[in-house]
Amino acid sequence: EGRVRLVRFDADGGETQLAILEPGEAFHEPAHGEVEPAGLYAEAIAPGRMLSVGLGAMLELVDEDPDAFQTLAEPFR
Secondary structure, three states: OOEEEEEEEOOOOOEEEEEEEOOOOOOOOOOOOOOOOOOOEEEEEEOOOOOOOOHHHHHHHHHHOHHHHHHHHHHHO
16 A cells, blocks of 8 residues: 655765655665665655564564465565
């Protein structure tokens, strides 16, 4: 539901728009080899709901049900 704008801010306050997600779309940013977390901000630009899955939950899913993880990962291929 809704639309979400994803942005990142640099140290100088500059903004980089990464995506505008429409209903049913997912966002995945490949790892950059960075150790520190990359700040990513989500802004609702239309009423709706969004699902975010934490890394810990994702790792549990891989261990407990690899088939379910495969289904979840399918859009990123």
